[in-house]
Each structure stands twice: as C-alpha cells, then as structure tokens.
Amino acid sequence: MHVCKIVSPINSSNNYYITFNHLDIPTDNVKSKTDINNIVNYIRLNYKLNKISYVVEYDNIEYEIIKSVSTLTTTLESSSTTTISTYKLLLLKLNSKLKLLPLNTECEITVFFKKEIDDPSLMIIK
Numbered sequence: 001m002h003v004c005k006i007v008s009p010i011n012s013s014n015n016y017y018i019t020f021n022h023l024d025i026p027t028d029n030v031k032s033k034t035d036i037n038n039i040v041n042y043i044r045l046n047y048k049l050n051k052i053s054y055v056v057e058y059d060n061i062e063y064e065i066i067k068s069v070s071t072l073t074t075t076l077e078s079s080s081t082t083t084i085s086t087y088k089l090l091l092l093k094l095n096s097k098l099k100l101l102p103l104n105t106e107c108e109i110t111v112f113f114k115k116e117i118d119d120p121s122l123m124i125i126k
Contacts, residue, residue: 002113004120012098018089018111019066020120025082034085036061041112045094047105056097062090 004020024034042059066086073080094109101107111120 002116004111004113004117005108012101012103012105014098015091015095015125016098016109017091017123017125018109018120019086019123020089020113020117021084021086022115022117023082023084025080036063036087039087039113039115039117040089041114043089043091043094044108044110044112045097046108046110047101049101049105056094058093060093062092064088064090 004018022034022039040061040063042057043061045056045058047054064087066088068083068085070081070083073082089111098105098107109122113120
C-alpha cells in the first residue's frame with residue numbers, strides 16, 4: 001500500500017480536494033474500467049482539540065476525473081493503449097468535518113492508496 005500524508009494547519013473556512021495522476025495499462029488489449037476503490041483505499045483525518053487526538057476515516061471515495069489522455073503504442077506483434085487519468089478526490093465528508101473544527105486546527109490528512117501514486121497534491125477550492 002502506498003501512503004500520502006499531508007500535514008498542515010487547515011483553515012476550516014476552506015474546502016479541500018486532492019489531485020493525483022494514475023496510469024492505467026489494460027491487460028490483453030481489453031480496455032479496463034478503473035474503479036476508484038481499486039486505487040484509493042481510504043482517507044484519514046487526524047486532528048487535536050484541547051490536546052486530545054482524534055481520528056476520522058472515510059472509505060466512501062467521491063471523485064471526478066479531470067482529464068484522461070490515452071496513448072496508442074503499436075509494434076509488429078501488437079498494439080496497446082495506456083491511459084493517464086487525473087483524478088480529483090472531492091473530500092466532501094472530510095470538508096464537512098473540518099467546518100466543525102476551530103480555525104487553524106493542526107490536522108493531518110492521510111490518503112491510503114492501493115497502488116503507487118506520484119505526487120498527490122492537496123488543493124484549496126477557490
């Protein structure tokens with residue numbers, strides 16, 4: 001399992017989302033339909049209030065696909081298509097929880113991926 005941790009002061013007046021890219025290589029020339037639950041296991045929010053630690057976990061992953069780019073590779077023996085999709089994890093439940101916390105509560109957001117993901121990023125909805 002691949003883990004991405006983002007630790008920062010979270011301003012509860014903001015809404016957040018996470019973006020990442022995923023490379024899908026179908027097997028046996030069958031175009032695969034990637035299920036987000038095969039990529040993301042769950043999301044965890046750790047925070048402290050009055051020096052007491054709390055943990056909230058979410059496994060109902062809500063997302064959008066921002067873009068998808070397919071590349072066809074052809075050799076003498078075969079051809080295959082690879083697709084790089086950019087996902088946006090919406091974090092709706094996490095954002096609802098953050099709204100209940102005091103401003104600038106120190107939080108840690110951890111995303112547990114089932115597959116290797118390069119450079120996921122925490123973004124603020126503007």
